[in-house]
Amino acid sequence: xxxxxxxxxxxxxxxxxxxxxxxxxxxxxxxxxxxxxxxxxxxxxxxxxxxxxxxxxxxxxxxxxxxxxxxxxxxxxxxxxxxxxxxxxxxxxxxxxxxxxxxxxxxxxxxxxxxxxxxxxxxxxxxxxxxxxxxxxxxxxxxxxxxxxxxxxxxxxxxxxxxxxxxxxxxxxxxxxxxxxxxxxxxxxxxxxxxxxxxxxxxxxxxxxxxxxxxxxxxxxxxxxxxxxxxxxxxxxxxxxxxxxxxxxxxxxxxxxxxxxxxxxxxxxxxxxxxxxxxxxxxxxxxxxxxxxxxxxxxxxxxxxx
Amino acid sequence: xxxxxxxxxxxxxxxxxxxxxxxxxxxxxxxxxxxxxxxxxxxxxxxxxxxxxxxxxxxxxxxxxxxxxxxxxxxxxxxxxxxxxxxxxxxxxxxxxxxxxxxxxxxxxxxxxxxxxxxxxxxxxxxxxxxxxxxxxxxxxxxxxxxxxxxxxxxxxxxxxxxxxxxxxxxxxxxxxxxxxxxxxxxxxxxxxxxxxxxxxxxxxxxxxxxxxxxxxxxxxxxxxxxxxxxxxxxxxxxxxxxxxxxxxxxxxxxxxxxxxxxxxxxxxxxxxxxxxxxxxxxxxxxxxxxxxxxxxxxxxxxxxxxxxxxxxxxxx
Amino acid sequence: xxxxxxxxxxxxxxxxxxxxxxxxxxxxxxxxxxxxxxxxxxxxxxxxxxxxxxxxxxxxxxxxxxxxxxxxxxxxxxxxxxxxxxxxxxxxxxxxxxxxxxxxxxxxxxxxxxxxxxxxxxxxxxxxxxxxxxxxxxxxxxxxxxxxxxxxxxxxxxxxxxxxxxxxxxxxxxxxxxxxxxxxxxxxxxxxxxxxxxxxxxxxxxxxxxxxxxx
Numbered sequence: 001x002x003x004x005x006x007x008x009x010x011x012x013x014x015x016x017x018x019x020x021x022x023x024x025x026x027x028x029x030x031x032x033x034x035x036x037x038x039x040x041x042x043x044x045x046x047x048x049x050x051x052x053x054x055x056x057x058x059x060x061x062x063x064x065x066x067x068x069x070x071x072x073x074x075x076x077x078x079x080x081x082x083x084x085x086x087x088x089x090x091x092x093x094x095x096x097x098x099x100x101x102x103x104x105x106x107x108x109x110x111x112x113x114x115x116x117x118x119x120x121x122x123x124x125x126x127x128x129x130x131x132x133x134x135x136x137x138x139x140x141x142x143x144x145x146x147x148x149x150x151x152x153x154x155x156x157x158x159x160x161x162x163x164x165x166x167x168x169x170x171x172x173x174x175x176x177x178x179x180x181x182x183x184x185x186x187x188x189x190x191x192x193x194x195x196x197x198x199x200x201x202x203x204x205x206x207x208x209x210x211x212x213x214x215x216x217x218x219x220x221x222x223x224x225x226x227x228x229x230x231x232x233x234x235x236x237x238x239x240x241x242x243x244x245x246x247x248x249x250x251x252x253x254x255x256x257x258x259x260x261x262x263x264x265x266x267x268x269x270x271x272x273x274x275x276x277x278x279x280x281x282x283x284x285x286x287x288x289x290x291x292x293x294x295x296x297x298x299x300x301x302x303x304x305x306x
Numbered sequence: 307x308x309x310x311x312x313x314x315x316x317x318x319x320x321x322x323x324x325x326x327x328x329x330x331x332x333x334x335x336x337x338x339x340x341x342x343x344x345x346x347x348x349x350x351x352x353x354x355x356x357x358x359x360x361x362x363x364x365x366x367x368x369x370x371x372x373x374x375x376x377x378x379x380x381x382x383x384x385x386x387x388x389x390x391x392x393x394x395x396x397x398x399x400x401x402x403x404x405x406x407x408x409x410x411x412x413x414x415x416x417x418x419x420x421x422x423x424x425x426x427x428x429x430x431x432x433x434x435x436x437x438x439x440x441x442x443x444x445x446x447x448x449x450x451x452x453x454x455x456x457x458x459x460x461x462x463x464x465x466x467x468x469x470x471x472x473x474x475x476x477x478x479x480x481x482x483x484x485x486x487x488x489x490x491x492x493x494x495x496x497x498x499x500x501x502x503x504x505x506x507x508x509x510x511x512x513x514x515x516x517x518x519x520x521x522x523x524x525x526x527x528x529x530x531x532x533x534x535x536x537x538x539x540x541x542x543x544x545x546x547x548x549x550x551x552x553x554x555x556x557x558x559x560x561x562x563x564x565x566x567x568x569x570x571x572x573x574x575x576x577x578x579x580x581x582x583x584x585x586x587x588x589x590x591x592x593x594x595x596x597x598x599x600x601x602x603x604x605x606x607x608x609x610x611x612x613x614x615x616x617x618x619x620x621x622x623x
Numbered sequence: 624x625x626x627x628x629x630x631x632x633x634x635x636x637x638x639x640x641x642x643x644x645x646x647x648x649x650x651x652x653x654x655x656x657x658x659x660x661x662x663x664x665x666x667x668x669x670x671x672x673x674x675x676x677x678x679x680x681x682x683x684x685x686x687x688x689x690x691x692x693x694x695x696x697x698x699x700x701x702x703x704x705x706x707x708x709x710x711x712x713x714x715x716x717x718x719x720x721x722x723x724x725x726x727x728x729x730x731x732x733x734x735x736x737x738x739x740x741x742x743x744x745x746x747x748x749x750x751x752x753x754x755x756x757x758x759x760x761x762x763x764x765x766x767x768x769x770x771x772x773x774x775x776x777x778x779x780x781x782x783x784x785x786x787x788x789x790x791x792x793x794x795x796x797x798x799x800x801x802x803x804x805x806x807x808x809x810x811x812x813x814x815x816x817x818x819x820x821x822x823x824x825x826x827x828x829x830x831x832x833x834x835x836x837x838x
Contacts, residue, residue, distance in 0.1 A: 075528060075532065076528065076531045076532055082532065083528065083532060084532070085364070085365060085368055085525075085528055085529045085532050085533055086359075086362045086363075086364025086365045086367075086368065086533075087364050088364070088368065115518070116518065118518065120796060121517075121518060124429075124799070125518075128430070128431055130437070130438075143801065185785070185793065185796065185797065203707065203787045205694075205785075205786065205787055206785045206786075207527070207531055209531035209532065210531060210694075210695070212539070213530075213531070213534075213539035213541065213695060214694075214695070216537055216538070216539065217695070217698055217699055217703055218703035218704075219698050219703045219705075236534060237537040238537075239537075240537040241537075312664055312666075312731075312739050312749055312752055312753065312757065313666045313743070313748075313752070314743055316666065320666075324666055324667055327667040327669075327670075328667055328668055328669050331667055331669035331670050331673070332669040335669060342700050345699070345700045346696075346699065346700060349699055415813075415817075418774065418778070418817050418820040418821075419778070419813050419816055419817075420777075420779070420781040420792060420816065421778065422778075422782065422792060423781060423792055423795065423812060423813070423816075426792075426795075426796075427805065427809045430799060505683070509683070509684070509685040509686075510685070512685035512686075512687045512688065513687070513782075515687065516785075523685060523687055523688060526691075527691070530691075530695075539695075541691060541695035541696055542695075542696055542699070545688060545691055545692055545695075545696060548688065549684055549688055552683065552685055552688065553679075553680065553683045553684060556682075556683035556684075557679070557683055560683065
């Protein structure tokens with residue numbers, strides 16, 4: 001009897017180690033076709049790390065002390081905030097913005113601890129201090145301003161629609177009546193499209209990429225969210241999806257930070273401004289979302305922090 | 307009652323009939339599986355490229371990290387929940403009314419709240435700030451501790467009353483009776499059920515996705531969402547691989563329970579060992595009418611109504 | 624108090640969402656569970672194997688994984704236009720059916736041997752023995768564990784909230800995103816779950832009582 005138990009244990013360990021080591025083990029990143037679009041592409045970009053950064057902020061002091069700044073990012077939005085599952089590396093426009101800010105605060109890219117935060121958990125993660133900064137297609141709005149503060153905006157996106165390449169009926173928000181439109185739980189474009197004016201049937205999931213998977217499966221007819229995000233998915237699934245219609249809302253992206261931390265808010269805003277002036281911003285844009293077909297636009301004017 | 311009591315040993319006619327049923331049944335089963343496989347392969351789900359993603363060392367490392375993260379939570383939550391269960395169980399059987407009330411209320415409350423909500427509430431900071439890891443561990447500990455406490459209580463109730471009386475007669479104190487007479491026997495007889503509940507604990511670590519803890523299922527979702535190949539998201543593939551991992555882990559634990567059950571049957575304590583296959587989810591019913599009143603002999607010794615392990619025990623005695 | 628009054632319709636929607644999902648899944652679980660339990664004790668080996676496989680697979684898989692199967696694989700195998708509520712019901716129902724099957728099987732095991740033997744002696748077939756003699760008597764012992772299985776089911780429906788279903792947990796997340804005090808939301812949601820679980824418990828107590836009288 002004892003023998004059988006230990007045999008089972010040995011078998012289990014063997015199976016696990018087999019799973020881990022067998023199959024030869026290829027290097028590189030899975031899913032990327034050799035000649036396919038480069039979703040990372042931003043490795044050439046680098047920013048000078050400021051040595052003597054000092055900000056009168058508790059969050060900053062804590063980060064300085066631990067030698068790492070914790071930044072919340074999205075992991076499933078190609079060209080914006082994307083984590084390659086085999087290298088575990090993040091890439092995209094938001095990631096570049098984060099690196100710029102980190103550099104000006106005195107943290108090299110190696111000193112950034114990335115944390116994947118889903119849309120629905122962003123306010124919680126920031127206000128709890130799970131992350132020092134949240135940079136992930138984060139629209140500034142009054143509802144959220146009640147819980148956290150924003151620095152920015154650093155980019156203006158607008159809600160749009162993603163459909164399959166062969167879709168003929170859906171051309172814009174006016175043509176989604178009785179169509180199945182997918183977005184994530186509680187997102188603003190979803191609330192909009194649900195209104196009687198548009199009259200769409202909505203499907204609510206917890207990740208945009210799950211919506212895109214359902215779109216490719218013919219389970220839904222369209223996905224709605226910010227155009228920059230949709231362009232990324234269209235580019236990732238080349239030849240199968242397209243973005244239609246003019247943006248029907250205004251989504252200013254900001255950097256989320258803990259409420260009441262005015263010093264850090266200013267430091268982050270200054271960092272973005274400095275990099276916009278130095279041209280880093282434009283370079284980063286062209287290396288990331290520029291590749292997915294988004295037009296470069298002049299950085300938006302900053303809103304008053306208060 | 308074993309299965310063969312339900313039908314006669316088949317005669318020649320019945321044997322033919324059973325063979326026909328067997329053939330039809332097998333054909334239907336295989337046909338169903340084949341149909342699903344064909345449907346999926348029609349849509350290119352079995353293309354080598356889609357499965358190739360698991361050949362990358364990066365992905366394998368990713369899965370291994372997630373597995374370790376899952377096991378870490380499971381190990382801590384498993385141990386903590388058992389310790390917590392002993393405490394709760396002692397409180398539940400205490401002779402002091404208020405202590406007993408608090409224990410009953412606590413157990414009833416947390417057994418009826420979805421674990422997902424408990425974990426989420428812990429994480430967003432209902433009781434101070436908590437990292438995802440600890441929110442998950444503590445959430446699992448509270449819920450499974452409550453369930454295990456009820457299992458232990460059923461086990462203690464199944465210990466013949468004479469044992470306790472004899473122990474008191476020998477001059478042992480309450481703590482000694484609990485620690486050296488009741489608990490060892492309760493744990494022994496309930497071990498299979500305890501392990502079944504540990505399987506539930508292991509499965510429930512997957513609720514970590516809600517609080518962004520990077521466990522197995524979290525990594526499964528990210529892999530499925532982030533590595534589309536030629537416009538196909540590899541859900542079928544990741545579900546197959548991660549499903550196999552979960553089932554393997556759980557079966558390993560369950561087989562331990564079955565083995566213990568078999569071994570337990572051979573011992574001569576006179577206390578039946580609960581069936582391993584018994585209540586894996588919530589062994590006890592939520593029991594609003596459970597006696598809150600004064601402690602009577604009947605209360606502590608009578609089997610808890612509706613608790614299946616003790617039902618099982620009664621039947622076998 | 625504000626949270627509840629401000630969002631009464633949302634809470635109501637969530638409450639009935641949970642109730643609807645629990646009810647529908649419970650029906651699926653009982654029907655499938657009894658059939659699978661029958662398979663597991665049947666004289667036909669492939670059915671026995673199927674029953675065992677069903678229970679083993681479903682019991683050892685996390686429900687969230689089943690939801691992924693339901694929402695991303697099932698529509699591929701069948702057709703894409705499947706309703707979210709239906710998919711969630713199937714996921715919860717099938718998962719729970721494995722537990723129901725186990726409860727029914729151990730219920731069957733508690734029916735005295737003589738009953739089945741007597742049934743066979745007067746010439747009943749397997750189906751007749753099960754339907755007329757064994758299952759009705761097994762009901763009595765199956766009811767108490769069923770009650771805890773259904774309470775677990777009620778709580779498990781919370782996972783459906785992340786997959787296009789409006790239920791209590793989904794509502795609590797929406798409200799906490801809207802910035803309401805999490806403690807208050809938690810309180811009301813807990814109360815709603817307590818109402819449902821206590822109702823199930825009460826219902827089953829009543830049933831147990833009835834069955835006792837019938838003995």
